[in-house]
Amino acid sequence: MAIFLQQILNGLVLGSVYALVALGYTMVYGILGLINFAHGEVVMVGALVSLSVIELLLGANLGIPAPLVGVMALVIAIGVCMTLGFSIERVAYRPLRRAPRLAPLITAIGVSILLQTVAMLIWGRRYHTVPALIPPTPHTFAGATITNVQILIILVSALIMAGLMGLVHFTRLGRAMRATAENPVVAGLMGVNINRIISATFVIGSALAAVAGVLVSSNYGIAHYYMGFVLGLKAFTAAVLGGIGNLPGAMLGGLLLGLIESLGAGYVGDLTGGFLGSHYQDVFAFLVLITVLVFRPTGLLGERVSERA
C-alpha cells in the first residue's frame, strides 16, 4: 500500500510538469491548429537558462538568500522563454499561416533542431547538475515520502493552472483567445487583433514551459540540451490524451499520463509475471493513449469535431 501511495505521489509530481507543458501545446493547437513541435525545446531552454543564472548568482557570492536566487532564476528564465516563444511564432509560423498544413510542422521541426544545436553549443553535451536551492527535506506520510521540492512543484503547477483558467475565462484577453480559437476570421471581424492574440498565446505558453523546465530540472537535479525532446513528446501525448485544444483536457491528460507512467513502471512487472520490466513504461503510456483514442477519437475531454481538415 505504501508503495502504491508512493507511485501515486511520484505520478502527481511528474503529471503536474506534463500538464504545464501540455497546456502550451494545447493552447497553440486550439488557436492555430498547429503542433508546435519546438515547444519541448523551450522547456529545455528555460531549464538551462535558470541553471546558468543560479550558477552565476551563487558563484558571485553576493549573499542573496537561496530561495530568492531561485525566484530570480525563474523570472529570468520566464523572460527569455517568452521572448523565444514570441520570436519562434514570428519567424517560423506567422509567414506560413496560409501554407499547407504540414509546412509549419516542418519549420517547427527545423526550429527544434536549431534550438537543440544552439543549446548544445552554449551549454555543451554534458549533463549539468542543478544545485539544490531548497534542501530536499523528505516528508513521510502513510509510508510514502515526498520532498519539499516535489510539494512545491505540485503547488506551483496547481496555482499556475488556476491562474491560466482565470485568465482564459475572466479577462478580455482570454475572451479574445477563446473567440480566435472558435473562428479566427470572425473574431478578426469583431475587432480582435488576431496577430496579437496569437503572439500572446505563444508568450503565455512559453512562460508555462519555462516554469516547467525550472521545476523538472530542480526535481531531478539534472539538465541537458536534449531533455526537451522527450519531455515535449510526453506532454504532447498528454495533450492529445485529454483532447487537444482543450485546456482542462491538457491538465487531466498530463496528470493521467504521469500517474500511468509511474504506476506502469511500478506494476507492469507484476502484471505480466515478470515478462515485461519497467523499461516498458513508455509502451504502457502509449498503449493507454491508443486505447483511449480508439474509443474516444477526440481524446477524453475533446468535443471539437475532428472534421476540421
Next chain:
Amino acid sequence: MRAGARAMLHRLRQDPRARWAGLALIVVALTVLPFALEASVGRTWVRIIDLALLYTMLALGLNIVVGFAGLLDLGYIAFYAVGAYAYALLASPHFGVHLPWWLLLPMGAVLAAFFGVVLGAPTLRLRGDYLAIVTLGFGEIIRIFLNNLNAPINITNGPQGVNLIDPITIEGMSFAKTNTLLGISFPGTHLHYYLFVLLAMLVMFVCIRLQDSRIGRAWVAIREDEIAAQAMGINTRNIKLLAFAMGATFGGVAGGLFSSLQGFVSPESFVVWESITVLCMVVLGGMGHVAGVVLGALMLATLPELLRHTAAPLQQQLLGKVILDPESLRMLLFGLALILVMLLRPAGLWPSPTRRRELTSARAPGTL
C-alpha cells in the same frame, strides 16, 4: 527567346527518338555513377548514395501514406525496423537460420504490410494530429520492444543488436566482397548500388502508376475530403488500410536491404528522429509528387554528408581553426534549411502541378 526554347523543349519531348536518347543517357549516367564517384571522391560516397537510395524508397513509401492519402504518420520508421529485423533474425548466426535474401525481402514486405494494417485498423477513425501521435507511439512501441526483447527470452538481442547478417548473394556472388564480372571488378558497394537503383526505380514506377489509378485517385479523394469520398462510393476503410499497407511494404523492403548492406542492425537506427527525417524528405521535396519526393530524399540524405566532408577543412582553410565541429554545423544548417525552404516554398521544392494550382487559388473561409 524563352518561348522559343520552351517550344523546342516541347517538340523534343514529343519526339520518340529524343525520349529514347534521353532514357539511354540516364541509364548510362546511372551505370557509370559509382565508378565516377569512386574515382573522384572515394568509395565512401558510393555508400552514401546507397543509403540515399534506401531513404528514397522510404520516402516514396511514406509519400503514399502522407502525400497521397493525407494520413500524417510519425512512426513510419517502425516498418523499416520490422523489415530490417525480419531479415536480420532469419539470416544471421543469431538463431542460426540462414534463409536466402530473395525469400526474406518479400517476407519482410508482407510482414511490414501486416504491421501497417495492425497500425491502421485501430486508427481509422482518427484524423490529423490524433493520428500523428498514435503513429508516433506505435513507432516507439516497436523500438522499445526491439530494445528490450532480450530477456527473459532473447529474441532481438536487445540494445546490442544483431550482428554478422548475411549479405545478398546472387549466383554465388556475395555483395559483401569485390567481384569480378566480365573483367571489371565490382566492389560490394557498387553491386548494392545497382540493386538499389533498380529497386528504387521499381518503387518509383509503382508509385507513378498508382497515382493515377483508381486506388490513387481514391487516396487523393480521401485526403481532400473523407466524407465526400465516402459519398462517392469509396470504401474509405479498405482504401486507408491499403495506403498503410502499401507504404509499409516499401518500408519493409528498404529495411531488409538496409540489414544486408550494413550487416548489423540495432534499435538505435529506428528512433523517432528517423521518422521525422523521412517526413521532412517528403514534405520538403513536395508532398504527393513522386519526382519531388525523390529529390527531397536524395538531397536530405546527401547534403549532411557533403557538409560533414567539407565543413571542417573549409573552416581550417578560411579561419585557421575549426570553430564549429562538423556535426553541430550539420545540424545547425539542417535546421535552418528546413525553416528557410518552407518559408520560401511552402509546398516543397518541387510540388506537383495540381497541388500548386490548389495553393494559388483561394482558401476556404474559416481557416487562417
